[in-house]
Amino acid sequence: xxxxxxxxxxxxxxxxxxxxxxxxxxxxxxxxxxxxxxxxxxxxxxxxxxxxxxxxxxxxxxxxxxxxxxxxxxxxxxxxxxxxxxxxxxxxxxxxxxxxxxxxxxxxxxxxxxxxxxxxxxxxxxxxxxxxxxxxxxxxxxxxxxxxxxxxxxxxxxxxxxxxxxxxxxxxxxxxxxxxxxxxxxxxxxxxxxxxxxxxxxxxxxxxxxxxxxxxxxxxxxxxxxxxxxxxxxxxxxxxxxxxxxxxxxxxxxxxxxxxxxxxxxxxxxxxxxxxxxxxxxxxxxxxxxxxxxxxxxxxxxxxxxxxxxxxxxxxx
Numbered sequence: 475x476x477x478x479x480x481x482x483x484x485x486x487x488x489x490x491x492x493x494x495x496x497x498x499x500x501x502x503x504x505x506x507x508x509x510x511x512x513x514x515x516x517x518x519x520x521x522x523x524x525x526x527x528x529x530x531x532x533x534x535x536x537x538x539x540x541x542x543x544x545x546x547x548x549x550x551x552x553x554x555x556x557x558x559x560x561x562x563x564x565x566x567x568x569x570x571x572x573x574x575x576x577x578x579x580x581x582x583x584x585x586x587x588x589x590x591x592x593x594x595x596x597x598x599x600x601x602x603x604x605x606x607x608x609x610x611x612x613x614x615x616x617x618x619x620x621x622x623x624x625x626x627x628x629x630x631x632x633x634x635x636x637x638x639x640x641x642x643x644x645x646x647x648x649x650x651x652x653x654x655x656x657x658x659x660x661x662x663x664x665x666x667x668x669x670x671x672x673x674x675x676x677x678x679x680x681x682x683x684x685x686x687x688x689x690x691x692x693x694x695x696x697x698x699x700x701x702x703x704x705x706x707x708x709x710x711x712x713x714x715x716x717x718x719x720x721x722x723x724x725x726x727x728x729x730x731x732x733x734x735x736x737x738x739x740x741x742x743x744x745x746x747x748x749x750x751x752x753x754x755x756x757x758x759x760x761x762x763x764x765x766x767x768x769x770x771x772x773x774x775x776x777x778x779x780x781x782x783x784x785x786x787x788x789x790x791x
Contacts, residue, residue: 727742
């Protein structure tokens with residue numbers, strides 16, 4: 475930055491110009507960083523921002539017979555939805571499904587991992603067996619459990635018959651349909667939970683368990699007061715992820731209980747969105763988009779509550 479002197483007139487002192495601030499130029503490294511962010515920003519805009527904006531726009535418009543946006547209706551879809559008894563039933567089924575899958579899935583994975591850490595002969599075989607469900611797709615697992623739940627030749631009723639218990643309509647009885655789908659979902663998720671928790675246990679320093687053994691706190695006492703508290707980050711991660719996956723669960727519900735199960739006993743919010751927008755050529759994209767926005771709000775609220783309540787009790791190393 476340079477300064478210049480203005481020629482002085484007769485009888486006056488020379489004046490100095492005020493220096494002008496120079497413009498900042500991006501360094502090559504900064505320019506390269508912004509250029510590398512461009513693909514990520516483009517993908518984020520195309521697959522997150524634009525679809526979200528489109529969903530909001532559709533939720534404020536009606537739909538014609540072909541599903542194209544029609545007249546602007548404002549918040550009418552939201553008013554109809556929130557004032558509907560059927561929608562309240564759908565919300566109840568959704569939250570019941572989350573409770574029936576998240577809690578048993580996380581606690582079951584924890585119990586399995588703690589058992590696998592015990593010095594039992596041939597434990598490696600069980601470790602592989604419990605992690606195996608993670609390799610199954612939703613469709614494959616659903617077809618397997620559809621065969622297990624078959625009222626005539628299914629394994630479930632076959633085992634009950636050995637103990638003199640009457641056959642159960644696992645997928646046809648409204649009181650059992652949601653439980654049956656939840657059992658399938660827990661089986662599909664438990665392999666992933668076991669892998670995550672096993673990795674967490676592997677990161678725990680062996681000196682802590684050795685010190686606990688020397689102090690006489692081995693076995694289950696060490697698991698309760700040392701292992702489980704140190705698995706806090708992994709348990710918190712699984713609770714958040716499992717909640718999101720359960721709220722978005724669809725494939726197993728569609729395959730095991732078409733049309734939302736008997737008496738809509740398995741019709742969750744995601745299935746209701748599909749049924750409103752696509753099933754039977756419904757094409758009511760406006761009402762379906764309003765339900766999708768409500769689902770997004772529920773996801774954000776659940777995640778915020780979990781971070782606000784559960785994360786405070788997590789002990790990070």
